[in-house]
Amino acid sequence: MSDNTADAQFSPGARPRGLLQWTGWTTILLIAPLTLFLLVLFIIPLASMVLGHTGQQGESNPWSLYLKFITDPFYRGALENTMVVGLCVTAIALICGYPLALWLSRAPALLRKLGLMMVIFPVLVPGVISTFGWQALLARRGPLETAVDSLFIFGNVEFADTRLGVIIALAGILVPFMVLTLLAVLEGVDRQLEQAAQDLGCNAVTAFVRVTLPLTLNGVVGGSLLVFVLAISNFATASLVGGGRVNLVSTAIYRSIQALDTPAATVLSSLLMAISLVITLLYSRLLRSKVAR
Amino acid sequence: MIRKLSLNAVIFIVIISVYAYILMPSIVVVVSSFGERFYLQFPPTGFTTKWYEQAFASQDIRNALLTTLKVAFGAASISVVLGSLAALGLAKGVFPGRDFLNSLYLWPLMVPNLVLGVAFLTFSASLGIRPSAERLMVAHSIVAIPYVMRAALPAFEKVKLVLEEAARDLGSTGSAVFWHVTVPIARTGLIVAFFLALIQSMDELNVALFLAPPREPTLPIIFFRMIDFNLDPTVAAASTIIIALIFLGLLVFQFGASIRQWLSRKKV
Numbered sequence: 001m002s003d004n005t006a007d008a009q010f011s012p013g014a015r016p017r018g019l020l021q022w023t024g025w026t027t028i029l030l031i032a033p034l035t036l037f038l039l040v041l042f043i044i045p046l047a048s049m050v051l052g053h054t055g056q057q058g059e060s061n062p063w064s065l066y067l068k069f070i071t072d073p074f075y076r077g078a079l080e081n082t083m084v085v086g087l088c089v090t091a092i093a094l095i096c097g098y099p100l101a102l103w104l105s106r107a108p109a110l111l112r113k114l115g116l117m118m119v120i121f122p123v124l125v126p127g128v129i130s131t132f133g134w135q136a137l138l139a140r141r142g143p144l145e146t147a148v149d150s151l152f153i154f155g156n157v158e159f160a161d162t163r164l165g166v167i168i169a170l171a172g173i174l175v176p177f178m179v180l181t182l183l184a185v186l187e188g189v190d191r192q193l194e195q196a197a198q199d200l201g202c203n204a205v206t207a208f209v210r211v212t213l214p215l216t217l218n219g220v221v222g223g224s225l226l227v228f229v230l231a232i233s234n235f236a237t238a239s240l241v242g243g244g245r246v247n248l249v250s251t252a253i254y255r256s257i258q259a260l261d262t263p264a265a266t267v268l269s270s271l272l273m274a275i276s277l278v279i280t281l282l283y284s285r286l287l288r289s290k291v292a293r
Numbered sequence: 294m295i296r297k298l299s300l301n302a303v304i305f306i307v308i309i310s311v312y313a314y315i316l317m318p319s320i321v322v323v324v325s326s327f328g329e330r331f332y333l334q335f336p337p338t339g340f341t342t343k344w345y346e347q348a349f350a351s352q353d354i355r356n357a358l359l360t361t362l363k364v365a366f367g368a369a370s371i372s373v374v375l376g377s378l379a380a381l382g383l384a385k386g387v388f389p390g391r392d393f394l395n396s397l398y399l400w401p402l403m404v405p406n407l408v409l410g411v412a413f414l415t416f417s418a419s420l421g422i423r424p425s426a427e428r429l430m431v432a433h434s435i436v437a438i439p440y441v442m443r444a445a446l447p448a449f450e451k452v453k454l455v456l457e458e459a460a461r462d463l464g465s466t467g468s469a470v471f472w473h474v475t476v477p478i479a480r481t482g483l484i485v486a487f488f489l490a491l492i493q494s495m496d497e498l499n500v501a502l503f504l505a506p507p508r509e510p511t512l513p514i515i516f517f518r519m520i521d522f523n524l525d526p527t528v529a530a531a532s533t534i535i536i537a538l539i540f541l542g543l544l545v546f547q548f549g550a551s552i553r554q555w556l557s558r559k560k561v
Binding site: 026027028029030031034035037038041042044045046049096097099100103114116117118119120121122124126127130131132135136137143169172173176204229232233235236240250253254257262265266269270273277280281 | 315386404406408412435492496535
């Protein structure tokens with residue numbers, strides 16, 4: 001530890017890090033273990049998977065592998081389903097989540113604490129358990145189906161083992177994520193702006209739509225990206241509620257692992273990772289532009 | 294006046310509906326754990342606690358719980374040890390590439406669990422590593438790293454250089470400052486990091502499904518299998534216990550301070 005020479009190592013412009021500023025070997029010793037750990041056990045496995053090294057005989061050119069899968073109708077169907085599910089889930093989460101976030105941001109202290117707790121609670125409950133509950137709700141001749149059937153408008157609707165059921169369950173599970181993201185943004189909005197708009201003559205609703213809403217657009221996009229990524233990478237809920245009949249990228253990955261079809265699994269996983277990476281990068285780009293403003 | 298009332302009514306209905314939407318599955322699980330029938334039924338008929346007896350008696354569940362705890366504590370330990378060392382280095386050191394490393398440690402967040410599971414599986418299989426709980430432990434620790442870093446880094450940065458300077462001005466040596474000033478302040482952040490990693494591992498299904506040895510499932514895996522195969526209310530009972538624990542824990546966390554205040558007021 002270069003204790004006494006710490007002062008001498010301050011260069012103009014560098015943030016002083018305190019007298020325990022360690023440079024050189026100590027720092028390297030500190031960060032090396034984690035960096036090596038991630039390199040060997042995270043970066044390398046992912047890279048080798050993307051490059052098509054399946055560890056089996058006949059490692060083919062990765063591009064031909066990808067091409068084979070993009071042209072297969074089964075996998076195209078899975079991709080299409082996954083996108084539809086992702087978009088629908090995101091839309092539902094937004095429609096349900098925004099009002100809740102808005103209310104929470106303006107609720108009195110005690111109610112807000114309680115309300116926030118009831119939003120965080122479903123997030124902490126393991127996904128399998130929530131999925132279990134949804135399965136019971138969406139079951140054939142279960143509560144939801146009987147309720148909808150009794151309305152007579154939709155005819156005979158089925159939720160079990162359908163894409164619709166998966167969308168409903170997944171959205172229910174992901175709404176809290178949307179709420180939490182939106183809440184963070186809403187709390188940054190100055191309420192006096194809305195008040196000023198009302199003083200200038202518009203009613204509460206218009207003031208909200210034309211003042212607050214545009215200011216929270218960043219949160220809307222951010223929350224939507226988050227929910228979308230979580231929705232397309234979800235496996236447990238989609239597989240159980242879909243009863244194995246709903247064909248999604250995540251269920252296809254699981255099936256191919258079970259069938260020991262490693263090439264399929266790696267290609268699908270790489271595809272999923274690519275989509276998720278693009279979206280996550282968009283998200284962080286968005287965050288940075290928000291800060292810059 | 295009527296318009297304001299009806300607006301409030303609409304708001305009330307909307308809010309309650311959304312809460313019902315997100316809380317319904319948990320409520321269903323709790324309620325149906327008391328049902329009489331041997332298959333899951335909602336709404337349930339009859340009232341019994343026999344599923345709880347079955348849940349407690351189940352050897353499968355108990356073994357899975359032990360495995361889950363073993364994996365979780367192992368993963369949390371690995372990630373917190375590696376993570377706090379790195380966080381200390383990042384918080385205190387000045388070197389090129391610091392910002393890059395900062396983001397590198399968050400990369401596992403950008404990759405879906407499922408993908409990580411597949412990559413880790415194929416990688417370890419090609420190296421000839423046999424399925425084991427330890428392998429899952431390592432995978433979980435990777436997933437936990439971002440959470441740990443997000444808690445540990447601010448913890449170490451929070452230790453204001455003013456405090457360290459003060460300690461030094463009062464005569465402490467470098468290592469004494471570290472142990473008696475830096476660590477105690479950063480300690481809560483590290484404890485939080487440990488819990489985050491722990492909870493993350495205990496809830497995790499996707500990676501565990503791929504990496505756990507078939508005879509050593511974790512609790513989420515056991516639940517998944519039981520739900521997939523027979524929808525037996527025993528799962529509901531076990532789940533309700535977990536739900537109750539989470540709810541209580543959250544209650545204490547959110548209202549703990551106020552509860553403590555209220556209790557001490559009563560004594561007077």
